[in-house]
Amino acid sequence: MKNIKLFAEYHEKLYIFAVMAVFFIIALVLNFHTDYVSDDFKYHFLYDTPHTPHEGTKRISSLFDVILSQINHWRLCNGRVVAHGLLQMVLPFGKTFFKIFNSLVYTGLGFLIYRHAAYNRRENPVLLLFIYIMMWLFIPQYGMTVLWASGAANYLWCAAIILAYLLPYRMYASGRGVPEDNLRNLILTSVFGMFAGCISENTGGGLVLMCILFVIFYRIKGLKIPRWSWAGILSSAAGAAVLICAPSSGGKLSGELTFKIITDRLESILKLNAELTYGLTVIIAVLVFICFIRGNMPADRKDGLIPAVYLIGACATVAALVLSPQHPERSWFTAVILMIVVAGMFCSEILDGVKRLTSPSVIIVTAAVCVVFAVSFSIGFRDINTTYKVVSEGVDRIEQALSEGRSEVTIPIVTPTDSKYDPFNGAGYVKASPGDWLNAWMAEYYGIDRIRGE
Numbered sequence: 220m221k222n223i224k225l226f227a228e229y230h231e232k233l234y235i236f237a238v239m240a241v242f243f244i245i246a247l248v249l250n251f252h253t254d255y256v257s258d259d260f261k262y263h264f265l266y267d268t269p270h271t272p273h274e275g276t277k278r279i280s281s282l283f284d285v286i287l288s289q290i291n292h293w294r295l296c297n298g299r300v301v302a303h304g305l306l307q308m309v310l311p312f313g314k315t316f317f318k319i320f321n322s323l324v325y326t327g328l329g330f331l332i333y334r335h336a337a338y339n340r341r342e343n344p345v346l347l348l349f350i351y352i353m354m355w356l357f358i359p360q361y362g363m364t365v366l367w368a369s370g371a372a373n374y375l376w377c378a379a380i381i382l383a384y385l386l387p388y389r390m391y392a393s394g395r396g397v398p399e400d401n402l403r404n405l406i407l408t409s410v411f412g413m414f415a416g417c418i419s420e421n422t423g424g425g426l427v428l429m430c431i432l433f434v435i436f437y438r439i440k441g442l443k444i445p446r447w448s449w450a451g452i453l454s455s456a457a458g459a460a461v462l463i464c465a466p467s468s469g470g471k472l473s474g475e476l477t478f479k480i481i482t483d484r485l486e487s488i489l490k491l492n493a494e495l496t497y498g499l500t501v502i503i504a505v506l507v508f509i510c511f512i513r514g515n516m517p518a519d520r521k522d523g524l525i526p527a528v529y530l531i532g533a534c535a536t537v538a539a540l541v542l543s544p545q546h547p548e549r550s551w552f553t554a555v556i557l558m559i560v561v562a563g564m565f566c567s568e569i570l571d572g573v574k575r576l577t578s579p580s581v582i583i584v585t586a587a588v589c590v591v592f593a594v595s596f597s598i599g600f601r602d603i604n605t606t607y608k609v610v611s612e613g614v615d616r617i618e619q620a621l622s623e624g625r626s627e628v629t630i631p632i633v634t635p636t637d638s639k640y641d642p643f644n645g646a647g648y649v650k651a652s653p654g655d656w657l658n659a660w661m662a663e664y665y666g667i668d669r670i671r672g673e
Contacts, residue, residue, distance in 0.1 A: 257648065361639050430455060
């Protein structure tokens with residue numbers, strides 16, 4: 220019997236790896252059909268000006284350059300030094316390295332969602348498959364937050380950092396695989412908390428709130444509150460303060476908040492929130508209903524509070540947007556990821572109540588979901604590839620000009636599709652004038668004097 224159980228666990232882990240491998244390859248294909256766009260060219264260089272390159276512009280070549288660059292970035296642009304610091308550490312290794320690294324982070328984010336959703340449960344490859352498909356379907360502005368290098372660093376990578384940071388809190392809440400309350404974990408949580416809190420203007424406060432809610436949950440459940448959990452709250456709050464207090468953040472946060480401004484922004488945020496999270500909200504509601512009628516609710520009713528921690532955290536990251544005059548759809552990235560965690564939790568409850576994952580009901584639902592994904596992916600990839608062909612033609616012209624020793628080149632102006640999966644839909648690219656800031660940084664990156672668009 221023991222051997223049979225070990226054999227089953229081995230195969231479940233093998234299926235988990237297989238699902239991850241498939242979606243890593245999918246992410247890799249998408250990344251290899253995406254090129255640098257907008258700020259990507261600028262972040263190859265030491266940040267010392269918000270404008271065009273100058274005679275002293277220096278390409279990033281060391282960790283010291285990255286540190287100096289992010290100090291300048293904190294003063295001149297915004298306080299997202301974690302995201303842009305990581306980006307500037309990765310970009311110097313070249314396009315191929317970035318695309319592989321970005322695909323790994325995407326795959327890792329899906330696995331982190333899975334771990335949060337089904338921690339302390341048997342391995343469930345069907346659940347992991349559903350999570351990756353939900354990521355594809357519901358991540359806002361997918362191209363700009365997953366495939367665009369600068370966008371991926373700000374949203375994809377940082378969401379992975381947040382979930383990795385919260386994992387010990389989630390583990391302790393489950394009562395198994397508990398992080399020890401020792402000095403090492405206290406120090407690690409403190410250091411990691413600073414980075415996790417300094418992610419973006421609207422996620423820092425949400426992260427701190429989630430840590431506090433986990434501590435409250437420990438108290439409700441009668442668990443001893445570990446010292447590292449308190450240290451995490453303080454350090455993540457400090458990280459958020461570092462970001463918000465950046466001298467360059469004044470333009471991103473409103474200094475005057477009248478009642479009318481607040482109500483107007485709130486109306487805009489609620490409307491956009493309904494559009495971006497409607498599908499996930501319906502899915503969560505349906506899953507909760509199924510859990511209720513089938514009796515698949517947690518044995519310990521207190522554990523039913525855990526999904527509320529993630530939902531409240533998602534709401535907090537959205538509510539924080541009222542402080543900003545701008546509300547781009549990509550700002551919902553972390554909120555959507557937290558909602559996928561919640562959907563995964565209830566889906567895990569349902570699947571745990573199924574005796575066999577090969578039962579007809581599971582097979583039918585899985586097949587239907589996969590068909591939806593296949594159709595959506597084929598359309599999304601078509602749009603991505605349409606734009607990529609035009610971009611590739613421009614890059615080929617630049618490389619040909621360099622090989623012929625020419626100092627100027629004209630490349631096609633990209634007209635992106637209206638697909639949310641197209642990274643060039645919303646991010647700037649080459650313009651007609653070689654004096655445009657993006658043309659100038661693009662020319663600096665490729666080592667040519669002037670680039671024009673036609």
